[in-house]
Amino acid sequence: MSGPIKASARWRQPSVLPGFGLSFGFTLAWLTLIVLIPLATVFLKAAGMGWSEFIAVGFSPRALAAYRLSFGTAAVAGLVNAVFGLLVAWVLVRYAFPGKQVVSALVDLPFALPTAVAGIALTALYAPEGWIGQYLEPLGIKVAFTWVGITIALVFIGLPFVVRSVEPVLADLGREVEEAAATLGATRWQTFTRVIFPAIAPALLTGFALAFARGVGEYGSVIFISGNMPGRTEIAPLLIVTQLEQYAYAGATAIATVMMLASFAVLLLINLIQAASRRRMGV
Amino acid sequence: MIHLRGITKRFGQYPALHGIDLDVAPGEFIALLGPSGSGKTTLLRIIAGLEFQDAGTVQLGGEDVSTLPVAARNVGFVFQHYALFRHMTVAENVAFGLSVRRGKARVAKAVRQARAEELLGLVQLEGLGSRYPAQLSGGQRQRVALARALAIEPRLLLLDEPFGALDAKVRKDLRRWLRDLHKQMGLTSIFVTHDQEEALELADRVVVMNQGRIEQIGAPDAVYMNPETPFVSHFVGETNRIAGPAGEIHFRPHEIAIAADGAEALLVDNVFRKGAVWRVEGLLEGSRQFVELDLPSTLAAPRLGETIRFNPHRARIFNADGEQSKGDQS
Numbered sequence: 001m002s003g004p005i006k007a008s009a010r011w012r013q014p015s016v017l018p019g020f021g022l023s024f025g026f027t028l029a030w031l032t033l034i035v036l037i038p039l040a041t042v043f044l045k046a047a048g049m050g051w052s053e054f055i056a057v058g059f060s061p062r063a064l065a066a067y068r069l070s071f072g073t074a075a076v077a078g079l080v081n082a083v084f085g086l087l088v089a090w091v092l093v094r095y096a097f098p099g100k101q102v103v104s105a106l107v108d109l110p111f112a113l114p115t116a117v118a119g120i121a122l123t124a125l126y127a128p129e130g131w132i133g134q135y136l137e138p139l140g141i142k143v144a145f146t147w148v149g150i151t152i153a154l155v156f157i158g159l160p161f162v163v164r165s166v167e168p169v170l171a172d173l174g175r176e177v178e179e180a181a182a183t184l185g186a187t188r189w190q191t192f193t194r195v196i197f198p199a200i201a202p203a204l205l206t207g208f209a210l211a212f213a214r215g216v217g218e219y220g221s222v223i224f225i226s227g228n229m230p231g232r233t234e235i236a237p238l239l240i241v242t243q244l245e246q247y248a249y250a251g252a253t254a255i256a257t258v259m260m261l262a263s264f265a266v267l268l269l270i271n272l273i274q275a276a277s278r279r280r281m282g283v
Numbered sequence: 284m285i286h287l288r289g290i291t292k293r294f295g296q297y298p299a300l301h302g303i304d305l306d307v308a309p310g311e312f313i314a315l316l317g318p319s320g321s322g323k324t325t326l327l328r329i330i331a332g333l334e335f336q337d338a339g340t341v342q343l344g345g346e347d348v349s350t351l352p353v354a355a356r357n358v359g360f361v362f363q364h365y366a367l368f369r370h371m372t373v374a375e376n377v378a379f380g381l382s383v384r385r386g387k388a389r390v391a392k393a394v395r396q397a398r399a400e401e402l403l404g405l406v407q408l409e410g411l412g413s414r415y416p417a418q419l420s421g422g423q424r425q426r427v428a429l430a431r432a433l434a435i436e437p438r439l440l441l442l443d444e445p446f447g448a449l450d451a452k453v454r455k456d457l458r459r460w461l462r463d464l465h466k467q468m469g470l471t472s473i474f475v476t477h478d479q480e481e482a483l484e485l486a487d488r489v490v491v492m493n494q495g496r497i498e499q500i501g502a503p504d505a506v507y508m509n510p511e512t513p514f515v516s517h518f519v520g521e522t523n524r525i526a527g528p529a530g531e532i533h534f535r536p537h538e539i540a541i542a543a544d545g546a547e548a549l550l551v552d553n554v555f556r557k558g559a560v561w562r563v564e565g566l567l568e569g570s571r572q573f574v575e576l577d578l579p580s581t582l583a584a585p586r587l588g589e590t591i592r593f594n595p596h597r598a599r600i601f602n603a604d605g606e607q608s609k610g611d612q613s
Contacts (some may be wrong), residue, residue: 062320173365176362176364177366177368179333179353179360179365179366180367180368180428181360181379181383182333182352182353182354183333183353183354183358183360184354184379184380184383184431184432184434185354185384185435186354186379186383190383194383195368198368199369199370213379261484280370280415
């Protein structure tokens with residue numbers, strides 16, 4: 001490094017960590033290679049079709065129903081995971097019990113399992129004649145081949161994201177703040193809602209965002225349990241595959257483009273919320 | 284104000300406290316002093332209700348609170364690492380104890396804010412109420428923690444190594460400030476420390492603990508000048524320990540008289556200035572035991588290799604059972 005620091009490089013401040021230029025350049029190049037170029041191809045391909053054609057395919061009633069289903073079930077599954085993933089993380093951090101490492105490894109299993117395996121297993125369980133489905137059927141509850149089944153598959157897929165995001169923050173929180181709240185007269189419930197939850201909320205949001213994003217893009221585990229009825233239980237990724245199978249590449253990229261922009265908007269929003277809360281807590 | 288009787292506590296196989304009895308008068312400022320593992324923090328946590336004794340009773344202000352949970356004891360507790368709620372502003376932290384009150388005890392928001400403001404004034408942090416803990420220095424954070432503990436108008440204040448995480452200068456200032464605050468408020472307070480200087484400077488009475496037992500209770504001066512056990516003699520203040528015919532002889536570096544016909548002779552190994560005195564280190568002639576002496580720095584500094592003859596003065600002799608025998612050599 002030589003020469004005076006240019007005033008124009010406003011965001012580049014002197015730092016004890018050298019090599020910002022090099023590492024930032026590398027980061028950009030890597031992101032470009034791995035993320036931006038493939039995504040740009042999607043845009044280019046979609047741009048090949050006319051505007052009106054893009055709207056016609058990308059916002060057809062069938063596509064809109066698929067978006068609603070994909071984003072809706074991913075959001076519900078993310079919320080379910082936020083609640084129960086927090087519970088699992090809580091138990092893993094707070095209690096020592098025999099077989100804890102086994103439970104911890106089980107949490108990661110959905111990461112490793114081929115998603116199709118999960119889909120087939122869940123379908124076998126929840127189909128009207130399946131182990132669980134046969135008891136739900138008389139009650140008038142249909143799981144397989146409805147949005148509920150899709151949500152269950154996405155809950156399965158997304159669980160590790162929430163658990164692994166929350167766990168370290170919860171472990172780091174320590175007992176002292178809880179004890180402090182107790183000495184000040186707070187009940188257990190007040191301690192949880194006013195002290196613990198706000199402290200882990202950013203991590204929980206990260207877990208939710210990851211589970212949600214994964215759910216939106218999930219394909220393998222869902223197609224078996226969803227039934228794939230167009231307009232009813234057809235998820236957006238499946239619609240894209242359907243388009244591809246009919247050699248409608250432009251149509252597929254149109255739908256992909258809409259999904260991508262929507263996903264990016266949601267993730268950006270979540271990141272902004274987190275940046276704000278981090279600034280506040282000074283971490 | 285506080286009466287502890289027969290407090291016993293074990294952690295698994297490890298005995299932490301052996302039948303502790305302690306009485307604290309209203310308005311007293313008590314130091315629990317001891318090395319790590321002496322049980323001092325456990326005792327403090329039992330008084331607070333953060334930990335429960337296996338046997339024995341805790342009485343606060345005439346009321347038996349032995350089985351009362353911490354939230355019902357109304358004691359202020361200050362943690363070593365502050366334990367501030369970092370997602371709340373300083374003012375919200377201070378008002379927390381009032382804001383969790385429900386039903387008849389409910390405190391209106393305006394009252395809570397006014398009280399927080401008043402307490403921040405007391406701890407000299409006026410105008411910082413809207414900051415977050417991350418934006419404060421260590422000393423400021425500890426004062427916020429103190430204000431937060433005082434906000435619930437506790438019947439006593441418990442402080443666990445309150446200055447442990449601070450640097451030396453801040454520590455000293457905060458210490459003096461806490462002593463003044465105690466004088467001003469008169470709130471019965473107990474603090475835990477492993478720093479004997481801190482205990483001697485702040486406390487009305489010092490409780491010296493070792494291995495789950497109380498070794499000695501007394502005014503700082505009494506504990507320093509008349510230690511009753513070898514442990515206290517060694518742990519509080521600097522002490523030389525040399526073997527003598529009747530047992531172990533304890534004397535402080537300054538508790539000596541230089542004499543040409545002195546009973547002991549020190550071969551000077553190292554000399555440095557320690558404030559107003561020369562600290563002289565070396566081995567005793569004959570027994571080759573390590574000893575430190577303080578000599579007035581108005582004298583010329585002793586030279587290395589020189590021999591200094593002296594008599595221990597006000598020495599204490601402890602026999603093999605740790606009992607003190609009358610053996611003033613002065």
